């Protein structure tokens with residue numbers, strides 16, 4: 001068995017998913033879970049891209065001890081300086097320098113000759129090496145690069161100090177045969193290739209990210225880059241949980257394994273889905289809601305006789321459990337604290353008390369509080385989602401009449417503690433609410449996405465709303481849960497707006 005290193009880029013490439021915008025506490029929460037999952041390396045972000053990302057990467061680097069913490073940098077001194085300043089406190093820091101090597105990217109995007117690209121890459125890898133021992137070099141768009149040129153630049157950056165060479169399929173264009181052959185070519189033609197880890201980085205534009213990553217591994221890659229739930233730029237990256245579980249379930253066929261703690265997979269998937277707002281499709285491999293559900297009578301009959309007739313992965317393997325401890329109106333603090341631990345949260349006394357009060361309020365409205373409900377409450381408290389509120393919803397009313405446009409009246413408390421109220425209409429109840437809030441806040445708001453889902457089953461399930469929007473041209477997202485759809489919608493909208501003020505305050509600090 002060869003153990004393949006897992007490089008998780010949920011916090012960098014994953015955050016590049018359109019509409020995803022994580023704050024510092026949310027990124028830190030995800031980083032802690034990735035460490036529990038056992039990733040060898042986590043790419044915490046791109047520090048030169050914004051002050052907020054710099055701060056988040058720094059916080060993660062100062063907190064995480066088991067996994068290496070990587071920061072992305074273009075091949076220029078400014079990006080490398082920012083990356084190093086953010087991660088130098090890490091126990092195992094890695095600077096990740098990239099530059100494109102395909103003819104189309106070099107000529108049309110970078111406007112550089114191949115010789116200039118080699119020169120920049122070598123100089124910038126040496127510069128990064130003068131600061132940090134562990135340097136990853138990525139040849140962006142490697143899969144559309146000319147192989148002899150790729151071999152030349154790789155040999156030179158290894159001489160300059162690179163410790164990991166990543167060959168991304170940046171646009172998800174390659175096929176397994178082609179991608180495997182590229183790794184084999186490097187193994188056969190780059191004289192110092194055995195001094196470094198070779199890495200895959202596959203995007204899923206043609207749905208081949210998993211099989212391409214495996215082809216890379218079969219041809220010499222010792223590191224795989226990807227994200228949890230497969231989120232990422234455009235169609236996303238390879239879903240790391242799919243790779244790790246494939247190696248586990250088909251160990252008779254593939255002689256590879258990973259250091260991941262597989263039973264942390266479901267929790268990782270849930271946290272990332274909740275915090276990013278990227279809902280996991282029900283039929284998604286390994287972590288989808290239906291991945292372990294059987295609908296058809298013939299299947300159910302088979303499973304009752306022997307689960308393995310239709311189940312190749314046991315739910316327990318990836319941390320899907322059915323829990324019997326039901327929390328409700330009559331539960332006390334002990335049972336609640338025990339449940340917090342079971343769900344994998346570590347809250348201090350103050351936060352545990354806030355969460356307990358929110359749980360009690362919910363039990364007044366809901367017969368049975370499920371693990372999913374609690375997960376949402378605990379995650380909100382853990383990430384202080386309500387702690388830095390600027391605008392607060394104090395009251396709202398929506399009137400729906402099937403013959404007329406719905407109308408809303410809303411009261412908000414402003415950052416200056418003034419109460420403002422207004423009224424408005426819209427084509428639907430949510431739109432009337434949003435139009436009214438927009439008029440009150442007087443910022444330039446464009447809603448770009450709205451998702452509503454239910455947490456739990458039945459009439460009294462919680463509603464969860466995610467919104468993405470631009471506020472004064474800044475892209476932000478917000479989420480909220482409530483028992484009422486309109487309340488969740490209003491709070492998600494206001495949480496997104498509040499984020500703009502939090503980002504502005506962070507940037508001033």
Ligand SMILES: CC(=O)SCCNC(=O)CCNC(=O)[C@H](O)C(C)(C)COP(=O)(O)OP(=O)(O)OC[C@H]1O[C@@H](n2cnc3c(N)ncnc32)[C@H](O)[C@@H]1OP(=O)(O)O
Pocket residue numbers: 013016046048049050073074075076098099100109110111140170233
């Ligand atoms: C394949 C990937 O996933 S790469 C990672 C992509 N991630 C991101 O872009 C997210 C974060 N990005 C950002 O916040 C911004 O793009 C920034 C802060 C990095 C740069 O912003 P700006 O300075 O406004 O530049 P902008 O993004 O418009 O253009 C990119 C510039 O970097 C250059 N560039 C692109 N890649 C590289 C590289 N690897 N090394 C050096 N220069 C590069 C481009 O040629 C262009 O240069 P030019 O201004 O001389 O034409």
Ligand SMILES: CC(C)C(=O)C(=O)O
Pocket residue numbers: 013098138139140141166168169170171201203
């Ligand atoms: C920055 C690099 C590694 C990347 O994300 C890509 O090429 O897809």
Ligand SMILES: [Mg+2]
Pocket residue numbers: 013168170201203233
């Ligand atoms: Mg990528």
